[in-house]
Structures are given as structure tokens and as C-alpha cells.
Amino acid sequence: MTAALSVEGLEVVFDRFRALKGVSLEVREGESYGLVGESGSGKSTLLRAITGLAPVSSGTITVNGKTLGKTRDKAFYREVQMVFQDPYGSLHPRQTVDRLLQEPLAIHGIADGEKRIERALDEVGLGNGFRFRYAHQLSGGQRQRVAIARALILEPSILLLDEPTSALDASVQAEVLNLLEEVRRRRKLTFLMVSHDLAIITHMCERLMVMQNGEAVETLTASQLIGHRVSQDYTRNLLRASEGFVRTA
Amino acid sequence: MSGNPDMQTKGALLEVDDLRVTFPTRTGVVQAVRGVSFSLGRERLGIVGESGSGKSQTGRAIMGLTPPQAEVSAKKLSFDGIDLLSVSSSQRRALRGNRIAMILQDPKYSLDPVMTIGRQIVETLRTHEKVGKAEARERALEMLRAVQIRDPARVFDLHPHEVSGGMGQRAMIAMMLIAGPELMIADEPTSALDVTVQLDVLNILDKLVAERGMGLIFISHDLRLVSSFCDRVVVMYAGKVVEQLKASELRDARHPYTRGLLNCMPRIGFERHPLPVLERKPEWAT
Numbered sequence: 001m002t003a004a005l006s007v008e009g010l011e012v013v014f015d016r017f018r019a020l021k022g023v024s025l026e027v028r029e030g031e032s033y034g035l036v037g038e039s040g041s042g043k044s045t046l047l048r049a050i051t052g053l054a055p056v057s058s059g060t061i062t063v064n065g066k067t068l069g070k071t072r073d074k075a076f077y078r079e080v081q082m083v084f085q086d087p088y089g090s091l092h093p094r095q096t097v098d099r100l101l102q103e104p105l106a107i108h109g110i111a112d113g114e115k116r117i118e119r120a121l122d123e124v125g126l127g128n129g130f131r132f133r134y135a136h137q138l139s140g141g142q143r144q145r146v147a148i149a150r151a152l153i154l155e156p157s158i159l160l161l162d163e164p165t166s167a168l169d170a171s172v173q174a175e176v177l178n179l180l181e182e183v184r185r186r187r188k189l190t191f192l193m194v195s196h197d198l199a200i201i202t203h204m205c206e207r208l209m210v211m212q213n214g215e216a217v218e219t220l221t222a223s224q225l226i227g228h229r230v231s232q233d234y235t236r237n238l239l240r241a242s243e244g245f246v247r248t249a
Numbered sequence: 250m251s252g253n254p255d256m257q258t259k260g261a262l263l264e265v266d267d268l269r270v271t272f273p274t275r276t277g278v279v280q281a282v283r284g285v286s287f288s289l290g291r292e293r294l295g296i297v298g299e300s301g302s303g304k305s306q307t308g309r310a311i312m313g314l315t316p317p318q319a320e321v322s323a324k325k326l327s328f329d330g331i332d333l334l335s336v337s338s339s340q341r342r343a344l345r346g347n348r349i350a351m352i353l354q355d356p357k358y359s360l361d362p363v364m365t366i367g368r369q370i371v372e373t374l375r376t377h378e379k380v381g382k383a384e385a386r387e388r389a390l391e392m393l394r395a396v397q398i399r400d401p402a403r404v405f406d407l408h409p410h411e412v413s414g415g416m417g418q419r420a421m422i423a424m425m426l427i428a429g430p431e432l433m434i435a436d437e438p439t440s441a442l443d444v445t446v447q448l449d450v451l452n453i454l455d456k457l458v459a460e461r462g463m464g465l466i467f468i469s470h471d472l473r474l475v476s477s478f479c480d481r482v483v484v485m486y487a488g489k490v491v492e493q494l495k496a497s498e499l500r501d502a503r504h505p506y507t508r509g510l511l512n513c514m515p516r517i518g519f520e521r522h523p524l525p526v527l528e529r530k531p532e533w534a535t
Contacts, residue, residue, distance in 0.1 A: 038444070174527070197444065200515055
């Protein structure tokens with residue numbers, strides 16, 4: 001098995017605050033890998049460091065065998081795309097869906113834009129009727145579908161998903177999760193997915209890493225987590241919390 | 250649909266009958282709440298639904314926080330025998346924050362960013378009760394202790410941006426409880442918080458509600474969370490109540506919408522691919 005994405009001893013420092021303290025992980029090709037932890041654990045920072053949105057102070061990131069330098073080139077963004085948490089903030093409010101989807105195509109100088117836009121919209125279940133609407137005319141779930149279409153339009157092999165459903169209703173969440181699973185199967189994508197919800201991670205991912213305070217707590221397979229075969233108290237606490245509220249007498 | 254018969258005792262704290270909230274818009278009238286009825290004793294009632302189901306507007310109408318352009322009507326909307334729709338706005342203001350309190354979703358937006366946490370709590374108390382400064386401070390500190398803030402004297406002097414989300418929400422609860430309300434409306438009080446912190450906040454809320462014998466309306470989109478926390482659950486869809494049931498009987502929910510809401514969430518140890526999605530039928534809205 002080759003690694004689609006591997007991270008070695010990654011450090012991210014903001015001023016004097018160490019947001020990531022030497023994190024390593026390896027995501028195999030076609031695998032879906034989860035990152036869980038509470039806010040401030042560094043899980044989103046890890047994704048942002050990979051895409052070049054957070055300053056890497058040391059460590060290496062390798063994508064499909066190529067080690068990344070200080071800056072990311074266009075070829076990188078053709079391989080790796082990201083879907084952000086809040087679809088209300090990640091779509092330009094004054095651009096139509098069509099314009100939003102054309103942007104990455106224009107940047108990368110892709111010719112068959114028309115066909116790709118149609119295909120991407122179709123794939124996320126929106127259809128051509130949504131092409132000339134603005135973000136504010138869409139519901140949260142529809143917006144997240146547009147964000148997924150935008151990520152897919154360059155035909156990347158790796159998707160970074162930063163809490164893609166936490167801003168959505170539970171019922172809409174199911175639809176978006178199903179959509180993500182479907183595109184992953186169809187396009188044989190590799191996922192690196194962040195969530196604070198253990199249930200979502202065990203549903204979507206084969207392996208996962210639990211993070212706290214910028215460090216890896218432990219690495220588990222989904223079935224280990226489901227069988228409660230965990231070694232760290234922190235993970236146990238997360239598991240207990242995910243079972244819902246229990247009244248203490 | 251009417252309330253659960255055994256809960257409609259004479260001493261109902263809150264009675265809501267056929268509540269309607271309508272918003273005039275450029276494209277016509279939007280009915281956010283369309284004939285909601287329930288009654289509440291000193292118990293925990295959950296209101297569940299998706300965004301746009303009218304659950305928050307129901308809470309806001311009870312609190313008297315409906316925007317001025319909207320219209321609220323009801324056959325009955327009474328709190329402890331007081332008709333909330335006919336009282337003057339000054340009487341309403343006296344109730345709000347004193348006997349009826351509301352916790353909002355995100356402490357980042359619901360707390361005043363330029364006022365220390367302590368001052369905000371003291372302000373609430375002194376608006377509703379005649380107490381001296383020193384005593385108000387004492388009571389605010391005591392309240393912060395009650396919501397399990399370890400170092401209340403330090404937190405008292407902090408601004409909201411200096412505390413974490415969980416801490417901010419505890420401060421919000423402290424502020425809402427200090428006047429000793431009889432009815433508490435919590436609108437998604439834990440949705441903005443981490444899972445682990447969520448449970449701490451719920452535990453605090455649960456204990457205080459039980460100790461003080463308050464009525465609680467817990468508004469959330471998370472049916473499972475609500476059912477583990479509340480005695481009764483009202484399920485709303487498109488501004489209407491589609492089902493009302495005891496939390497313990499949730500497994501036997503009849504309405505397909507309630508069942509759909511229960512089933513659509515991934516659960517640890519229950520593999521289902523793809524996840525069942527909600528089918529929304531137009532006849533549920535009629």
C-alpha cells in the first residue's frame with residue numbers, strides 16, 4: 001500500500017503558541033482517515049497546514065510521493081482540495097454558483113469547463129437549475145453541496161474535509177455524508193476528515209487519530225473504537241460523551 | 250394537537266394554545282409558527298425540529314422577543330395565569346429576565362463583549378431586585394460558583410472574549426438564573442460547544458432546574474440529546490407540532506418525521522451505509 005498523504009513531525013507555531021507539536025500520520029491511497037478531538041486540539045490546523053493556510057515551522061508533508069516545499073504549486077491543488085466547515089462563510093456571497101465553480105477552472109486554465117460544471121453539479125445532486133443562483137438563495141445543505149462540487153471540479157485525488165456537516169441539521173447531515181461516501185466510492189478518493197463527533201468519524205472512516213492540545217493521543221481503527229478497545233482515558237471520555245446525556249442520581 | 254392529558258393540571262406554569270407567528274415579507278406572509286399548542290408544568294420539555302421548523306420562534310414568542318414587524322397571535326398564551334399577549338410592554342419587561350429567562354445558543358454573540366462577565370450578571374440582578382452593590386457582587390460570585398466555575402473571583406473580572414465557549418455558556422446560565430426565574434427557555438444551549446463540555450453544561454443546567462423547581466423548555470435540533478435530557482418532547486415540522494410524546498416512549502414514536510429524525514444520525518456500533526435520509530412529505534405540513 002502506498003501512502004497518498006503522509007505527515008512527519010509537523011509543527012505549527014502561531015507567535016509563541018505551538019498549535020501542532022510534532023504530529024505524524026499516514027493516509028493510504030483510497031483510505032478515509034479521521035481526526036477527532038475537542039476545539040483547540042489542532043485537528044483543523046493540521047488540515048490547514050497541509051493546504052498551506054497555516055505556517056509550518058518544521059516537519060514534512062508528502063503528497064503522492066512528492067514532498068511539499070514552503071509554497072504549494074498549482075499541481076498540488078489539483079491533487080488536494082478542501083471543504084470547509086461553514087458553508088455560510090466559504091461561498092462568495094456576490095457570485096453565482098456558476099461563477100464560483102468557474103474560478104478554479106480559470107485558475108488552472110481548464111478548457112472543458114462547461115462539461116465539468118454540469119458534471120460536478122449533477123454529481124452533488126443539484127442539477128443545472130442551481131447554476132445561476134446566489135449562495136443566499138440556497139439552504140445550508142445545498143451550499144455545502146456547492147462547496148463539495150467546487151472541490152471536485154478539479155478532479156483531485158485527496159479531499160480534506162473540515163467538519164463538513166457540523167453547521168447542518170441532523171437530517172441534512174445524513175444527506176451530505178451519504179453524498180461524500182458516494183463520490184469517494186465513484187472517484188476512488190482519499191479522505192482526511194476532521195470532526196468532533198465520534199459517531200460521524202466511525203461512520204465515515206476506517207482509521208482515526210485522536211488529538212488533544214496539538215498532539216496525537218492515539219491512533220485507532222474504527223472497529224477498535226466501536227468495540228471500546230481504546231487505551232487512553234481521553235478517548236474514553238470522548239466515547240462516553242458521545243453516548244449522550246446520562247442523569248446522575 | 251393538545252398537550253399530554255396528565256400534564257394539563259390546573260397549575261400549569263405555561264399554557265400555549267394555537268400560537269401563530271407570521272412575518273410580512275416582500276413576497277407575502279411567511280407563517281413561521283402555525284398553531285402550536287402545549288402546556289408546561291415544572292418539568293423539562295424539549296422542542297425539536299430542523300431549521301425553519303419554527304422551534305426558536307416559538308421560544309421567542311413566549312419570551313416576548315419576536316421582532317416588531319412580526320405578528321403573534323394565540324387563543325391562549327399565559328404564564329402563571331398572566332395573559333402574555335394583553336399585558337403592557339413594561340409588565341412584559343418586568344417578567345423577562347426575572348420570572349422567564351432565556352439562554353441563547355452562542356455565548357460569543359449573546360454576551361456583551363465590552364462588559365465584564367461580573368458586571369453583566371450584577372446588572373441583571375439589580376434590574377430586577379433592589380440590592381446593594383456589595384451584596385450583588387456576593388450573589389453573582391455565588392452564582393458563578395453554582396455553575397461550577399472554579400475561580401469565580403477571577404472570572405468575574407474577565408471579558409467574554411477571555412473565556413472559553415463552555416465557560417461563557419456557564420456565565421450565561423449564571424446570568425439567567427440569578428434572578429431566580431420560574432421558567433427557563435434554552436435555545437440550543439450547547440450546540441456551539443464541544444461534546445465533552447456539552448455534557449458538563451447540561452449537567453449543571455439539569456441540577457439547577459431540579460433544585461429550583463423550574464420549568465424548562467429545551468429547544469434543539471438533536472432529538473437524541475433532547476430525549477436523554479427532557480421528560481417530554483414536542484416535535485415540530487414546518488411551524489406545526491407533528492407529534493408530542495414522553496421522552497421515555499420515543500422508541501414508539503409513530504410519526505414518520507420523528508422516526509426519520511431519530512434514524513438519520515450515525516451511531517457508534519450501528520453500521521448503516523448509506524444513512525437513512527428523511528423523506529419530507531407535503532401532507533405533514535398541512
